[in-house]
Amino acid sequence: MTAELWVLNNGYIGDRVASTVTLLRDGDTLAVVDPGMxxxxxxxxxxxxxxxxDPDDITDVIFSHHHPDHTINAALFRNARYHDHWAYYVNDEWVSRDAEGFALTDTIxxxxxxxxxxxxxxxLVDTADGLVALTHVWWHSGGPAHDPKATDSDALTASRARVLALRPSLVVPGHGAAFVPDENTPR
Known part of the structure; x- marks a missing residue:
């Protein structure tokens, strides 16, 4: 089994900022990742x-992190459960769980x-074309090499290594077009 993936909006960063917004489908699960600015x-x-x-058909919304440029349009999906690093949320219910290893489906x-x-x-999404990583460890294909907004540069370096060790066929970064990681991908 594999999931399907569509980039709804290629993000960018500069004088203005927009997040990369992605739709995932696995069976009855329809998830939007980073519905931000x-x-x-x-x-x-x-x-x-x-x-x-239809926006009301979205079952899940996933936030890579809580910056407004990745979350501000979450209310478009009023029937979804919302996922972050330590819980998911449905209406007025807060369900604590660690994101590490949490599976929305067999492929997400x-x-x-x-x-x-x-x-x-x-x-992480298993697709017909291989593993895809939707992540903010890179803003775009060029990195940046050193994230000027990073709260922990050593942790970022380790996270980049972790994602690359999974050998994704594609990376969907936080603020740019999807790219195939290679030897030039910032470590």
Whole structure:
């Protein structure tokens, strides 16, 4: 079994900032990762419509971390449970659990990858094309080599090594287009 993945919005960072927003489908599970800042909410909603997905059909929302540029549009998905590093949330229920090793499905799971923040998580997705890592350990394919906003540079280096050791066929970074990791990927 494999999941399907669509990048709804390629993020960017500079004078303005937008998160990379991704849709995952595995059976009845429809998950959106990092529904954060975009120039217009239609950059999230229009691709969903094109895929035949109503925002109310989203079952899960995953936050790589709690910065507003990755979370601000979470309320678009009012029927979802929301996942972060230490719990998931449904309506007024807080269900404590560690993200490390938590599986939404057989093909979608979470791991801890601190560095940018102490609470960062990476979403790992088994697809027909191989393992995909949705992560903020890189902002884009070029890194940056040294994250100027990192709360712990040593932890970030270890998290990058951990993700690369999994040999993902594709990385979906926090603020850029998906890329294939290679020898030039910042460590």
């Amino acid at each position: 975009v120039a217009d909410r239609q950059q999230i909603l229009a691709p969903l419509r094109e895929l035949g997905v 799971r979470l791991i801890r990858t601190p560095g940018h923040t102490a609470e960062d998580i990476t979403t």
